[in-house]
Amino acid sequence: MENEVQVKTEHLVKRYPMGAESFPALQDINLQFMKGEFTGIVGPSGSGKTTLLNIIGTLDKPTEGEALLLGKTISKLTHKEGAKIRNEHLGFIFQTYNLLPVYTVFENVEFPLLLLSMEKKERDEAVWQALEWMQITEKAKVKPNQLSGGQAQRVAIARSIVKKPKIVIADEPTANLDAKNSHRILQLMVDLNKDLQTTFIFSTHDEKVIQYLRRIINLEDGRVASDELVELNGIATQE
Ligand SMILES: Nc1ncnc2c1ncn2[C@@H]1O[C@H](COP(=O)(O)OP(=O)(O)O)[C@@H](O)[C@H]1O
Numbered sequence: 001m002e003n004e005v006q007v008k009t010e011h012l013v014k015r016y017p018m019g020a021e022s023f024p025a026l027q028d029i030n031l032q033f034m035k036g037e038f039t040g041i042v043g044p045s046g047s048g049k050t051t052l053l054n055i056i057g058t059l060d061k062p063t064e065g066e067a068l069l070l071g072k073t074i075s076k077l078t079h080k081e082g083a084k085i086r087n088e089h090l091g092f093i094f095q096t097y098n099l100l101p102v103y104t105v106f107e108n109v110e111f112p113l114l115l116l117s118m119e120k121k122e123r124d125e126a127v128w129q130a131l132e133w134m135q136i137t138e139k140a141k142v143k144p145n146q147l148s149g150g151q152a153q154r155v156a157i158a159r160s161i162v163k164k165p166k167i168v169i170a171d172e173p174t175a176n177l178d179a180k181n182s183h184r185i186l187q188l189m190v191d192l193n194k195d196l197q198t199t200f201i202f203s204t205h206d207e208k209v210i211q212y213l214r215r216i217i218n219l220e221d222g223r224v225a226s227d228e229l230v231e232l233n234g235i236a237t238q239e
């Protein structure tokens, strides 16, 4: 379905306790993300990007308002329901890759599939396919400490998409990469978005990657300052 709403926030507020007071990290966020979107959440450090992605990814809960993920109300999910929805439908990519150091590249990418009931043969095929997509098959047998930053992030992306999740959530995926690797990573993400219709929602304050975005949401002090769809022939304001 082209017009499927996958994520929706309604008057979403997140406050962190700060002594006797509380600090509003997100204030009245009203957003919708549709299937197949390629969206960047842009804003300076401290603007609330990670907080928003964590809530959308069911890793955190709103203080007020609501967030819906694939039709489920996030604040009402039990621990077990949250884990199920993450295992089945979400992929995560982190700034620091978060690969497991004692496992090989192959085993790192295989890991999310062990949480699903899948036969070994089917798992192997999915892992090789993901490594091929990320052009990193030759590193399958090595441990993460033998990878460059760009290679490690490609492995992390392979891990995030190996189960063909509906949504990939990435928190500043190019923050630790040089220009060449940042462009390569973004181009691979764009290709996956096109080929698999995977929804990508990621945060960045990396100028180099802005040109790849199809929608740009600007956060400022925990509020949406702007939300624009990027047309191939320029920028069109959404509403
Ligand atoms: N666990 C926490 N406890 C208290 N304050 C937090 C916590 N996490 C984030 N914050 C604050 O919330 C604001 C938004 O943080 P964050 O979502 O990490 O922003 P960004 O990812 O855009 O840098 C910041 O001012 C940060 O200091």
Ligand SMILES: [Mg+2]
Pocket (backbone or CB within 6 Å): 049, 050, 051, 171
């Ligand atoms: Mg952050």
